[in-house]
Amino acid sequence: MGSDVIIVPGAGPLELVLADDGGTVEGQVTADEGPAPAWILLAKDGVPSRNASSDPAGHFKIDNLPPGDYRIYAWDDNSTVEYANPEWLRQHGKGLAVTVAAGQTIQVKVTRQIAPPDQGN
Numbered sequence: 001m002g003s004d005v006i007i008v009p010g011a012g013p014l015e016l017v018l019a020d021d022g023g024t025v026e027g028q029v030t031a032d033e034g035p036a037p038a039w040i041l042l043a044k045d046g047v048p049s050r051n052a053s054s055d056p057a058g059h060f061k062i063d064n065l066p067p068g069d070y071r072i073y074a075w076d077d078n079s080t081v082e083y084a085n086p087e088w089l090r091q092h093g094k095g096l097a098v099t100v101a102a103g104q105t106i107q108v109k110v111t112r113q114i115a116p117p118d119q120g121n
Contacts, residue, residue, distance in 0.1 A: 022064040023100035027108035029058035029074045038074035038112040039081075043095065046086030051078075058112075067102045071095030074110040080118040092116055 007014060029038040035058035042050045042062060049070060054060040073095045075081050082088035089095065096110055 019066075019102075021067075021102040023067055023102060024061065024063040024105040025065065025070070025072065025098060025100060025108060026061040026105055027059075027072075027110055029054050029060065029110050029112050031076075031112040035059075036076075036112045038076060038110070039078040040110070041073040041075070041078075041081070041083050043071045043073070043083075043086075043089065044068055046089065048083050051083070065100045067100050070098050070100060072098055072108065072110055074112045075115045076112055077115045080115045 025042065029036050029040070031038075036054075037056050037058060038054050038060075040052045040054060040060050040062065041048060042065070050062050050065065052060050052062050054074070071089075071093070073081075073089070073093050082092075092113075094111070094113055096108060098106060098108055100106065
């Protein structure tokens with residue numbers, strides 16, 4: 001979910017920071033009071049950061065995350081999720097707030113949402 005960075009002459013200094021202390025979010029998705037498979041979206045400041053799929057039993061793990069505050073969403077189907085639209089996520093998403101710390105693994109339980117039908121936008 002990254003994007004290209006265009007560097008042009010005269011752009012000024014470029015600073016790259018490499019780190020090996022990323023955090024991990026590991027969790028379980030539930031629906032109807034039991035484990036459920038889902039498509040997982042992790043957003044930081046309303047912008048998609050990472051996504052993953054859980055296994056059929058609802059377990060997922062997303063590692064190598066930069067430390068920070070995220071919202072995690074679990075959907076039954078990603079085909080109608082406007083994941084790049086922060087306003088759509090605020091309106092339709094029930095994200096769980098999580099804080100990822102350097103070098104740490106956090107355990108979460110997320111309730112799977114039913115994605116709304118495509119509105120033809």
